[in-house]
Amino acid sequence: MAKESFTDNKRVRELIKLMNENGLSEIELVEDKASIRIKRELTGPVSAVAAAVPHSAAAPEKSAQSDEGLLTIKSPMVGTFYAAANPESEPYAKVGALVDKKSVVCIIEAMKVFNEIHAEVSGVITKILVSNGQAVEFNQPLFQVKPE
């Protein structure tokens, strides 16, 4: 699919090379509704890679798998999305993880305050729609959940 070729390793490696050669700290490539964003951490060369994400807050794109019956966990605030409590920890919600209403699925940092975001639904995480360190807006889809 178009989405897969957009984020193939060759392209990502090219972008990283571009960043390192030119001393860039951040690069974002956008095409239609998909985007790749690579950000250099404050120390060391580029290593983290952001996955391609649909960047519109409209209805999620149709993928090969049917989206019917899937729920979306949306951001209740404006801020920066963090998948884990801190860089050393495991992400709160990986694909395949079982969550219930009270499960913490991520952190959204707003005005220097780290807010734990709860799932509010029960089910299995099928997709993570944003990347670590990404700015998110109100109602931005964060996770796709297959309800149980």
Add this chain to the structure above:
Amino acid sequence: MFSRILIANRGEIALRIIRACRELDVEVVAVYSEADRDAAYLKLADEAICIGLGPAGESYLNIPRIISAAEVADVQAIHPGYGFLSENAHFADVCRSCKIEFIGPSVESMKLLGSKLASKELARKCNVPLTPGSDGPVKNEKQAVEVAQKIGYPVIIKASAGGGGRGMRVAHNEISLKSSLKAAQSEAEAAFKDGTVFIEKYHDEPRHVEVQILGDKHGHVIHLFERDCSVQRRHQKIIEESPCPVIDDEIRRELCESAVRLAKEAGYYSAATVEFIMDKHKHFYFLEVNTRIQVEHPVTEMVTGEDLIQWQLRIASGEKLTLRQEDVHHSGAAIECRINAEDPDRNFAPSPGLLEEFIPPGGPGVRLDTHAYQGYRIGPNYDSMIGKLIVHRATRDAAIATMRRALEEFRAGPVKTTIPLHRQIMNDKDFQQARVDTGWLERRRK
């Protein structure tokens, strides 16, 4: 100059600010509520961030969300527009603590001039004429009666924390004074969480005349002449014009210079409007200061040729206001009609809905500031103003003729708008001869 700013507002003023930023090469970030998701003007911003649901408290009035958006978008400054948080000193203070420039005055001068009582004290100190009154809060009925006897009826009771025409009662004698006092105090407590009231002489057939001020952070303050905003409905302006058609240059000079004195004394910078009441003898009395850019700023822009929003951006970024008072001239006459989605036949009930037809006027002397377009859906969440139609011609008569012509061309529907009302006013002899006062429109419609 800033490289990137955020607009904490919506609609026509957000679009106005986007336009100013574009011309100054400043990147602009817009915020929007879910209700404004499809608004076309958002596409003109470099970035648009959804900050919450439709209700203003969840979005345009939500300080944490706006500040978060400013931080993730990495902006240097926020322009608050008018309304919403534009005169909220706490918001200006939060911006300051987050090292984001608030495009407006300092917190201190906003607090000082934002208080009706404190600003009156300042006016007295600067020899700016004041309406006789209680000169401070009215503590009890006995004091109220004494003050009213001294200054003479009719008197008006006002809420110290009030605005927008709310929390005001007129009393023509002692009996109505006593009952109005109690009512005004409870209304004020309910609406503004502050029951403090004061009393002033009530002026018969007053005109509303205001002075546009600009000041920079280096102490330089100038005026850009006056606007007459006497055509009002329920204390809301619906038509504004410049120059004031009934004053001569001497009164104009005194009026404008007194506004500058006041602003300077308050250490004011950015844009402000000093409002006055003018009685039928052409005496003017200080009313209040609006410490923000106003809806009707285009009227002044047309007669002076200055871009007030661009000046706000420059001033906020620390640039000098290079306009000397002698450089500011007014030329011709400008009139603005506020186009609201309201039904004049149903007591101006808001008329939201889809703008199936929208054919804006154009041609010489016509300026239209609007975020609306054909296919735009007017929602119920915010105020009903969908645009401002401004004309500028060499004389007032020519401006009226152009406004009449432009209103005839203007097609907007099927929602109800105030366009037909404005057409009637342009054809009205009283308006044409500038024989109006702030009560004129409501009397005329009875």
